Amino acid sequence: MLLTITTTREPADDLGFLLHKHPARFQSYDLAFGRARVFYPEVGPDRCSACLMVDVDPVGLVRGKGGGEGLLGQYVNDRPYAASSLMSVAMAEVFRTAMRGRCDARPGLAETPMPLSARIDVLPVRGGEPFLRSVFEPLGYAIEATRHPLDPTFPDWGESRYFSVEISAETTLARLLTQLYVLIPVFDDAKHYFVGEAEMEKLLARGVGWLDSHPQRDEIARRYLRHRPSLYREALARLAPETPAIAEDVEEPSARVEEAVESSMSLNDQRLGSVLGVLRGAGASRVLDLGCGEGRLLRLLLKEPQFREIVGVDVSVRALEAASDRLHLDRLPENQAARIKLLHGSLTYRDRRLEGFDAAACVEVVEHLDPPRLAAFERAVFEFARPATVVLTTPNREYNVTWENVGPDRLRHSDHRFEWTRAEFLAWAEAVASRFGYSARFLAVGPEDPTLGPPTQMGVFARGR
Structure with a gap:
């Protein structure tokens, strides 16, 4: 299996910094099912290419119960040669930092769109070229696809489902890698694991x-x-967007009011899933949920063995009681109960109990603070608690015009003290990051309108060393 990534943005050899792989080295990585190798067939100021080659051990794959169906199919299949979920696993292992959008050696480069192409030899596509185009073209990629015959010496046998595919676009490397990671197994329509x-x-x-x-x-x-x-x-x-949100068993009235506006798109579920994905991708083990409310994010975190210590903090005693009920803290097994703790506290005061954590989530909280208290919040979180990663979400006010019961002149919820436009959030986040020694990147959550942006905006802050 071979994946080749190429850029022509000068200096093109900056691709090595983006991939965190030195162009002068031939690098090798052990995988559960074989070995991955990274090398650069061309390196120059105007063009640079990096290859990820995955060698699959068919016997090792069978031992991992990832072979084909039937006894013969376990050993005789296309897994060593065709891009599949095995390639996605290799990408996640080898290009993990690049997929997160980090490039410490070239700050800002990871978020800069650039001309990129990715070539896959060979990709099995169930659904043929029409399905291939229907997936990549809406994402803005130009496609070159060559379909391979079943056997070149017997053309009457017809075409196979295997293609050599090259996609190209002006995009970020993290976006390209992430979309390939998801879509390669989709074309193959199979996975080698549960x-x-x-x-x-x-x-x-x-x-x-x-x-x-x-x-x-x-x-x-x-x-x-x-x-x-x-x-x-x-x-x-x-x-x-059209799927109604599923009602939960315990909710505060204020949460129900706010979610009534957003329920048509299950926006809260999308928010929590996005935050969980960022925390997981950051490799966090000890996590804070600042303004944890009734504990929805805490419940998701508790399901993930990666998070060994989970602390929820809220100023509302009632919310903490609801979180305790939702999490069934009094009935959790001892080993699970030891992982999670609920604390009563304010996010505008220094609290030494919150220091030393890997990551903190602040989901739809900051807009509930009075603007004069923002500076205190910033110091409490970014100066004193100072987790390595902070994930913060807040409404995008520009999107409010799409809801009849909100409109352009009202806030999304009566308890919101303000709501930022995208430009206002960007300015605030970059100022905070600069003042406290963090870098900031931004993600959209929910269906993104080409003019108004997404309903929820997310900032991911990474502490500098």
Whole structure:
């Protein structure tokens, strides 16, 4: 399996910084099913290419129960040669930092769109070239696809389902890699490992900003989740704008009012899935949920073994009681109960209990603060608590015109003290990042209007070293 990534943005050899792989080195990585190698066939100021080559051990794959069906099919199949979920796993292992959009050596480069192309030899496509184009073209990619015959010496046998595919666009490397990571198994319509709830969360996290509005969204989700009906339905409920939100068992009245505005698109589910994906991708182990409310994010975090210590903080005692009920803290097994703690506290005062964590989430909280208290919040979180990663979401005021019961002149909820436009949030976030030694990147959450932007805007702050 071979994936080749090329850029012509000068200096093109900056691709090495973006991929975190030195162009002068031939690098090798052990995988559960074989070995991945990275090398650069061409390096220059005006053009640079990097190759990811994956060598699959068929016997090792069978030991991992990832072979084909039947005894013979376990050993005789296309897995060593055709791009599949094995390639996606290799990408996630080898290009993990690049997929997160980090480039410490060239600040800002990871967020800069540039001319990029990716060539895959060979890609199995169930659905042929029409499906191939229907997936890539709405994402803005130009496509060159060559279909291979079943056997060149016997042309009457017809065409195979295998293509050599090259896609190109002006985009960021993280976006290109993330979309390939999701879509390669979709074209193959198969995965070599068990698909469960974790895969659904992975799809929702990797699909932030593009999958929810994709015309092939349903088919992508169906194939990615290997036609698991329950997972597919839940994924669509969290992706599809027209799917009503599922009522929860415990809610504060203020939460119900705000979600009534957004329920038509299950926006809260999309927000939480996006935040969870960022926290997971940051490699966090000790996590804060600042303004945890009734504990919806806490419940998702508790399901992930990656998060060894989880702390929810809220100024409302009633919200903490509701969170305790939602999480069934009094009935959790001892090992689970030891992972999670609820704290009563304010986000505008220094609290030494919150220091030293890997990451903090602040989901739809900042807009509830009085503007004069923002400076205190900034210091409490970014100067004193100072987690390595901060994920913050807040409404995009520009999007409010799409809701009849809100409109352009009202805030989304009566308890909101303000709501930022995209430009206002960008200015605030970049100023905070600069003042406290963080870098900031921005993600869209929910269906993105070409003029108004998304309903929710997310800032991801990474602490500098």
